[in-house]
Amino acid sequence: MNNYVVPKRGFTPSEFEIRVERAQQVMQRHQLDAIFVTTPPNVRYFTGFDSQFWESPTRPWFVVVPLSGAPTAVIPEIGAPEMALTWMKDIRTWPAPVPEDDGVSLLKTTLEALPRRFGRIGAELGREMSLRMPVVDLLRLRESLGSEIVDGSPAIWQMRMVKTEAEIEHIHYICSIACDAYEALPAQLSIGESEREAVRKLRIDIARRGADSTPFMPAISGPGGVPQIVCGPHDRALEKGDILFIDTGSTFDGYFCDFDRNYAIGTISAEAARVHEALWLATEAGIAAAVPGATTDDVWRAMNKIIEDAGAIGNNVGRLGHGLGLQLTEPPSHRPGDGTVVTENMVLTIEPGMEYAPGKMIVHEENIAVTRDGPRLLTKRAPREMPVIR
Amino acid sequence: MNNYVVPKRGFTPSEFEIRVERAQQVMQRHQLDAIFVTTPPNVRYFTGFDSQFWESPTRPWFVVVPLSGAPTAVIPEIGAPEMALTWMKDIRTWPAPVPEDDGVSLLKTTLEALPRRFGRIGAELGREMSLRMPVVDLLRLRESLGSEIVDGSPAIWQMRMVKTEAEIEHIHYICSIACDAYEALPAQLSIGESEREAVRKLRIDIARRGADSTPFMPAISGPGGVPQIVCGPHDRALEKGDILFIDTGSTFDGYFCDFDRNYAIGTISAEAARVHEALWLATEAGIAAAVPGATTDDVWRAMNKIIEDAGAIGNNVGRLGHGLGLQLTEPPSHRPGDGTVVTENMVLTIEPGMEYAPGKMIVHEENIAVTRDGPRLLTKRAPREMPVIR
Numbered sequence: 001m002n003n004y005v006v007p008k009r010g011f012t013p014s015e016f017e018i019r020v021e022r023a024q025q026v027m028q029r030h031q032l033d034a035i036f037v038t039t040p041p042n043v044r045y046f047t048g049f050d051s052q053f054w055e056s057p058t059r060p061w062f063v064v065v066p067l068s069g070a071p072t073a074v075i076p077e078i079g080a081p082e083m084a085l086t087w088m089k090d091i092r093t094w095p096a097p098v099p100e101d102d103g104v105s106l107l108k109t110t111l112e113a114l115p116r117r118f119g120r121i122g123a124e125l126g127r128e129m130s131l132r133m134p135v136v137d138l139l140r141l142r143e144s145l146g147s148e149i150v151d152g153s154p155a156i157w158q159m160r161m162v163k164t165e166a167e168i169e170h171i172h173y174i175c176s177i178a179c180d181a182y183e184a185l186p187a188q189l190s191i192g193e194s195e196r197e198a199v200r201k202l203r204i205d206i207a208r209r210g211a212d213s214t215p216f217m218p219a220i221s222g223p224g225g226v227p228q229i230v231c232g233p234h235d236r237a238l239e240k241g242d243i244l245f246i247d248t249g250s251t252f253d254g255y256f257c258d259f260d261r262n263y264a265i266g267t268i269s270a271e272a273a274r275v276h277e278a279l280w281l282a283t284e285a286g287i288a289a290a291v292p293g294a295t296t297d298d299v300w301r302a303m304n305k306i307i308e309d310a311g312a313i314g315n316n317v318g319r320l321g322h323g324l325g326l327q328l329t330e331p332p333s334h335r336p337g338d339g340t341v342v343t344e345n346m347v348l349t350i351e352p353g354m355e356y357a358p359g360k361m362i363v364h365e366e367n368i369a370v371t372r373d374g375p376r377l378l379t380k381r382a383p384r385e386m387p388v389i390r
Numbered sequence: 391m392n393n394y395v396v397p398k399r400g401f402t403p404s405e406f407e408i409r410v411e412r413a414q415q416v417m418q419r420h421q422l423d424a425i426f427v428t429t430p431p432n433v434r435y436f437t438g439f440d441s442q443f444w445e446s447p448t449r450p451w452f453v454v455v456p457l458s459g460a461p462t463a464v465i466p467e468i469g470a471p472e473m474a475l476t477w478m479k480d481i482r483t484w485p486a487p488v489p490e491d492d493g494v495s496l497l498k499t500t501l502e503a504l505p506r507r508f509g510r511i512g513a514e515l516g517r518e519m520s521l522r523m524p525v526v527d528l529l530r531l532r533e534s535l536g537s538e539i540v541d542g543s544p545a546i547w548q549m550r551m552v553k554t555e556a557e558i559e560h561i562h563y564i565c566s567i568a569c570d571a572y573e574a575l576p577a578q579l580s581i582g583e584s585e586r587e588a589v590r591k592l593r594i595d596i597a598r599r600g601a602d603s604t605p606f607m608p609a610i611s612g613p614g615g616v617p618q619i620v621c622g623p624h625d626r627a628l629e630k631g632d633i634l635f636i637d638t639g640s641t642f643d644g645y646f647c648d649f650d651r652n653y654a655i656g657t658i659s660a661e662a663a664r665v666h667e668a669l670w671l672a673t674e675a676g677i678a679a680a681v682p683g684a685t686t687d688d689v690w691r692a693m694n695k696i697i698e699d700a701g702a703i704g705n706n707v708g709r710l711g712h713g714l715g716l717q718l719t720e721p722p723s724h725r726p727g728d729g730t731v732v733t734e735n736m737v738l739t740i741e742p743g744m745e746y747a748p749g750k751m752i753v754h755e756e757n758i759a760v761t762r763d764g765p766r767l768l769t770k771r772a773p774r775e776m777p778v779i780r
Binding site: 009050051052053055056057058059076077078079080081082095096097098099123124125126127128129130131132133134135136138151153200203204207208213214215216217218227228229230231232235249316317318319322327328329333335359 | 399440441442443445446447448449466467468469470471472485486487488489513514515516517518519520521522523524525526528541543590593594597598603604605606607608617618619620621622625639706707708709712717718719723725749
């Protein structure tokens with residue numbers, strides 16, 4: 001279906017060793033004896049463990065990364081055969097579900113056997129992640145553990161925000177597949193078909209081209225723009241003068257793309273075309289600003305100036321782009337006050353958007369990797385003029 | 391693509407009123423002045439709000455259900471236009487993401503304005519759910535709130551475990567679609583193709599037949615059985631004598647099916663066929679046992695006897711079925727000690743499985759609704775003899 005070189009699935013043990021080593025350097029700076037993680041992206045980041053079984057919230061899973069040495073998986077028996085296929089050597093299990101003690105005492109034993117230097121253990125207690133275990137179990141563990149359990153999210157984001165080359169190639173591949181499917185959509189879709197039909201066609205095409213899944217594909221249409229960009233599709237039929245907005249977070253081997261495209265349904269108004277042009281230029285400016293040493297505030301400012309000059313009356317998104325990787329959205333955020341320094345090997349979305357009249361919003365989005373020499377597009381740049389569906 | 395009557399998407403305001411009323415009766419018994427929920431299934435259960443935007447963990451969302459009166463949504467601005475399309479009247483927003491105070495003070499104000507009778511607020515702190523907000527924010531809220539925040543999960547599960555007729559029709563529809571796709575698979579697949587190819591074909595077919603998404607489709611193959619049932623697919627090619635196991639949690643309008651099918655690749659061993667027959671009979675026994683007034687222990691026992699008699703050497707799943715609905719897996723669990731009384735309008739999986747030789751497991755699964763007159767199959771019963779792929 002495509003001519004791209006498919007990245008090898010999974011990662012080498014040396015890739016995981018690099019990740020753990022970098023994690024341990026960060027833990028040292030944050031004075032953590034260990035971190036333990038519970039969520040799909042964090043477990044996968046350190047182990048390579050791939051499963052859709054996260055969809056079942058019944059059983060908690062834990063991976064302990066110590067300040068030195070290899071990580072330990074503390075997981076339900078049901079997951080052991082597959083975890084054994086990863087680079088992980090130390091796998092401890094219990095016969096979950098056992099509501100009376102679902103892995104908590106096994107996790108405690110594992111943590112208490114580690115050397116104690118700082119007396120602090122990091123967990124996923126903070127921003128842009130949520131702990132995937134019952135809070136009552138965390139509180140119980142916190143009371144009985146010799147060490148303090150602190151918010152490990154700043155440390156974890158420092159680890160994950162900068163990608164390896166192999167991670168970037170994964171993201172590039174899923175971006176390429178999805179771009180091709182978006183390009184092919186106008187030939188498949190006609191005025192009068194519904195938003196839902198558009199999504200179904202695009203989903204199927206992205207799957208055919210080699211994506212593993214499409215957990216995120218909001219779509220919405222409206223005359224000259226849309227009221228929001230994160231929900232839908234609905235059964236609304238596409239009408240002349242509409243803009244059809246479709247975003248996608250599709251995945252390959254765990255890694256997300258996250259970008260959108262806009263389609264003109266027949267002819268759109270001159271005003272909508274003018275706003276679209278301004279956003280295309282804002283995207284150019286945002287991409288150009290994403291160089292090593294700049295801050296996320298700088299990237300935001302570069303886009304925001306153009307948007308404001310173009311007459312924005314609002315934007316309910318709250319930021320103009322963000323990180324991505326094993327999650328659809330990750331830190332940092334392009335917003336005033338975020339203050340993250342852009343560094344080599346970050347992967348970012350550039351996402352300017354504006355409401356130019358009540359209920360009429362247009363949003364653009366591209367994905368880039370930051371290289372030593374500046375930004376590198378991972379998506380194929382959206383056409384300067386909106387593609388037309390007839 | 392199919393002849394089924396497609397259930398109307400969404401639910402009437404009176405359906406939500408019934409859900410809230412039932413919730414309030416449960417809250418009265420649990421002595422809760424309110425519950426607040428943060429997770430996709432619980433937010434959807436009370437509001438009907440449908441979004442794939444949950445894939446982005448950046449912004450927390452809250453819905454407050456008080457002991458009397460209508461619920462309140464406390465949500466990021468980005469979600470307000472879509473929430474306004476639901477039956478919800480009271481929608482309060484903040485311009486998320488604002489890491490300094492991401493909705494916490496707005497949630498606090500909302501909770502503190504409620505009448506105080508018990509001084510207890512329930513939250514998603516317990517089993518089979520995980521709180522979708524930073525734990526540090528919960529702890530901050532807990533310290534400053536006049537009322538105690540307690541584990542609301544037992545109350546929430548009491549509310550959700552018994553379905554409405556409309557919920558059951560949603561589940562029945564997605565079960566029917568998925569069953570048809572499984573039936574059509576052998577004609578599309580040949581010996582030598584890979585597990586991954588099988589999944590891609592089945593995924594696309596289920597989408598074509600009208601499913602909204604397929605968040606869960608593990609697949610694995612092996613000679614005479616499989617080592618696990620929750621991970622995969624891999625690139626392994628299907629060989630004569632293999633059993634190919636594919637499970638799916640696909641959705642329609644938010645509701646899951648959760649069942650599996652097994653395929654014989656060419657001819658399987660007599661031993662594997664014998665175990666398959668025993669599991670088919672165990673499924674019959676499990677279905678028959680799921681009558682109002684029985685317990686989940688009884689359902690487990692009915693299946694377990696047949697499995698043990700058939701020579702099971704283990705089962706790493708930890709239970710023989712569970713609830714389902716807005717989640718792939720929900721309470722109760724068919725396991726000794728669970729003790730839940732089976733009642734009318736529960737939707738359950740009947741999932742006997744056994745390892746009969748090391749690394750050789752076979753698992754069956756069907757979905758049923760419990761009616762006054764006994765169990766009603768929502769899936770089309772799996773054929774007694776394993777379908778063959780040639």
